[in-house]
Amino acid sequence: MPVNPDLSVDLFNCKLKNPTILASGILGTTRDLLKTVSLNGAGAVTIKSISKEPRYGHPNPTVLSFGPGLINAVGYSNPGIEKASEEFCELDQVGCPVIGSLIGTTAEEFIYVASIMDKMGFAALEVPLSCPHTPGYGKMGNQDNPEEVSRIVTAICSASTKPLFVKLPPLASAGNLIEMALAAKESGAYGITASNTIGPGMLIDIDSAKPYLGFGIGGISGPALKPLAIATVFELYKAVDMPIIGTGGVSTGRDAVEMIMAGATAVGVGTAVLSRGMSAFRDIADEIKEILSLRGANNLSEVRGLAHR
Amino acid sequence: MKDLPRTVKIIKRTVHNNDNVTLHLDAHISYSPGQFLMIWLPGLNEKPFSIAGHDSDGVMVTVRRRGAFSGRLVELKEGSLIGIRGPYGRPFKLVGNCCIIAGGIGLACLAPVADLYKDAPILYGEDRASSRIYQERFPSASFYTTDGSAGKKGFPTDDLESVIRERGCDMVYCCGPEPMLVKTVRICNALGVGCQASMERYMKCGTGVCGQCACGQVRVCVEGTVFQGNELLQNPDFGRRRLDASGTWRPV
Numbered sequence A: 001m002p003v004n005p006d007l008s009v010d011l012f013n014c015k016l017k018n019p020t021i022l023a024s025g026i027l028g029t030t031r032d033l034l035k036t037v038s039l040n041g042a043g044a045v046t047i048k049s050i051s052k053e054p055r056y057g058h059p060n061p062t063v064l065s066f067g068p069g070l071i072n073a074v075g076y077s078n079p080g081i082e083k084a085s086e087e088f089c090e091l092d093q094v095g096c097p098v099i100g101s102l103i104g105t106t107a108e109e110f111i112y113v114a115s116i117m118d119k120m121g122f123a124a125l126e127v128p129l130s131c132p133h134t135p136g137y138g139k140m141g142n143q144d145n146p147e148e149v150s151r152i153v154t155a156i157c158s159a160s161t162k163p164l165f166v167k168l169p170p171l172a173s174a175g176n177l178i179e180m181a182l183a184a185k186e187s188g189a190y191g192i193t194a195s196n197t198i199g200p201g202m203l204i205d206i207d208s209a210k211p212y213l214g215f216g217i218g219g220i221s222g223p224a225l226k227p228l229a230i231a232t233v234f235e236l237y238k239a240v241d242m243p244i245i246g247t248g249g250v251s252t253g254r255d256a257v258e259m260i261m262a263g264a265t266a267v268g269v270g271t272a273v274l275s276r277g278m279s280a281f282r283d284i285a286d287e288i289k290e291i292l293s294l295r296g297a298n299n300l301s302e303v304r305g306l307a308h309r
Numbered sequence B: 001m002k003d004l005p006r007t008v009k010i011i012k013r014t015v016h017n018n019d020n021v022t023l024h025l026d027a028h029i030s031y032s033p034g035q036f037l038m039i040w041l042p043g044l045n046e047k048p049f050s051i052a053g054h055d056s057d058g059v060m061v062t063v064r065r066r067g068a069f070s071g072r073l074v075e076l077k078e079g080s081l082i083g084i085r086g087p088y089g090r091p092f093k094l095v096g097n098c099c100i101i102a103g104g105i106g107l108a109c110l111a112p113v114a115d116l117y118k119d120a121p122i123l124y125g126e127d128r129a130s131s132r133i134y135q136e137r138f139p140s141a142s143f144y145t146t147d148g149s150a151g152k153k154g155f156p157t158d159d160l161e162s163v164i165r166e167r168g169c170d171m172v173y174c175c176g177p178e179p180m181l182v183k184t185v186r187i188c189n190a191l192g193v194g195c196q197a198s199m200e201r202y203m204k205c206g207t208g209v210c211g212q213c214a215c216g217q218v219r220v221c222v223e224g225t226v227f228q229g230n231e232l233l234q235n236p237d238f239g240r241r242r243l244d245a246s247g248t249w250r251p252v
């Protein structure tokens, strides 16, 4: 029986020491915080999404824990690509591969941001086209359909040669999920991140009769999202031959192995930073190792997609 | 893990002056000195406020009028409802033989420490006399004003070294504008005296998720707001820069 399973993952020309990847929008505001996440064991990290111009986002409350997960409407606050290109320099210091997340509302904006990110030290890029709560972007920008996916991926790939992940909504909120993934692939994307939060969702304070979130509606992440995200990865793995970063409610090694058995190459970890603390990455990796060891598996390839066989 | 704002009533207001009001909340909260609450005004915003103490009715916060949000808070009437979540943040480690040094509304954060150690000297500064809070609560505080309109003209840090030497303090507790924290931490470091300072950064989630309160490699809302002086001296952003609501660096 193998005592020391290999957790490494080959993805976008990098070798990740384990499959945990910090999801975009959680802690990815500064290079120093990415360093902290890396020191806590992440295999790779994703920066918070960056637009062409600075954005202040929605009023608070923007992130609330409601029990089975988080509801958030941060609204893509970010300093804009000019400041971000100063912040996310010398990325070797981070200690693991860094993924650059970019957002835009027009092909011109995507090209502008992508051409700058192309010259930065990112190992790969990621473009979310599935945010449920920010006007102009994702669902509220009508970007979650195959035509827009093609247009946006084509634009980004014209400006950057870095491997590009397209971040899609959960299957439960996207009847055209597979068409979007196929469109992404045909237009030059390298992989899929699945999934974003599911939404729009809303919670109302019955004393004030007002929604809790400053923006009213938001996206749901964490354990509440997990079954929806697993099903999304399962369907994508069947339909498209691309690496998948399985994201949504991964907070234990068991969750991660479930995601990988559904077909994920690596797993995104976001909300678990709240439930398990900064050490979530190392803890999840250790738990995956233990599970593989008990199964007698030497590496992740031996369990990847196993739920399909 | 459910941690949504809960509604509490303002049962009493203590008006210190035009711009500073203490709100007594109908909320019994188990907290440690130095921790903060996120206060929510439905439909407006939600921001961090230090727990400024408690009595048999519940906890209190002291609000200084600055912009739209604090301006609305100080105007709220008795009986009004607000949302709160928390307490959050790493609190002060309590050491008895101490000295307390505060700038402006930073005194609110230190007040629970002062309540605990009644004979600890308090050095407290304001820009002008009319901003003074807690005159009755801490009547023996040494008061400083920048413009000399009351108390001693100057800054509370002017006398910190002599107070530490006279009293032989083991610990200095500090909260206020960042230049004052820097000065205090340096003085304590030079004298070999322990120091804990509570820091402010822009906060959204207050629970370590959003990254808005980044300072060096730590999150002020979780690893802080209270830091040891030597941790701060090693933090490259301390005394230098903070993120604004967009995530753009601004000088402190």
Ligand SMILES: Cc1cc2nc3c(=O)[nH]c(=O)nc-3n(C[C@H](O)[C@H](O)[C@H](O)COP(=O)(O)OP(=O)(O)OC[C@H]3O[C@@H](n4cnc5c(N)ncnc54)[C@H](O)[C@@H]3O)c2cc1C
Pocket (backbone or CB within 6 Å): B036, B046, B047, B048, B049, B050, B051, B061, B062, B063, B064, B065, B066, B067, B068, B069, B070, B071, B105, B108, B109, B199, B200, B201, B202, B203, B204, B225
């Ligand atoms: C841990 C902590 C404890 C605090 N305790 C108190 C207290 O006990 N009493 C008190 O009066 N104030 C306290 N504050 C400040 C308070 O949270 C507000 O920032 C302040 O009231 C100004 O908000 P405003 O909307 O009225 O003014 P604005 O004009 O909107 O803001 C003025 C300045 O306040 C700061 N600020 C605004 N929003 C935030 C935010 N969400 N988080 C952090 N800083 C912000 C920014 O530097 C801004 O430039 C505390 C802040 C922190 C971080």
Ligand SMILES: Cc1cc2nc3c(=O)[nH]c(=O)nc-3n(C[C@H](O)[C@H](O)[C@H](O)COP(=O)(O)O)c2cc1C
Pocket (backbone or CB within 6 Å): A023, A024, A025, A026, A048, A049, A063, A070, A072, A074, A076, A101, A128, A167, A195, A196, A197, A220, A221, A222, A223, A225, A247, A248, A249, A250, A268, A269, A270, A271, A272, B209, B210
């Ligand atoms: C507070 C918060 C902010 C987020 N911001 C972004 C973002 O800027 N860009 C993005 O692509 N996804 C963003 N997401 C979605 C996450 O990257 C992730 O897809 C989702 O939270 C599901 O993973 P989890 O259950 O592990 O958190 C955000 C999620 C949260 C909770």
Ligand code: FES
Pocket (backbone or CB within 6 Å): B202, B203, B204, B205, B206, B207, B208, B209, B210, B211, B212, B213, B214, B219, B220, B221, B222
């Ligand atoms: S305020 Fe969100 S991480 Fe500190």
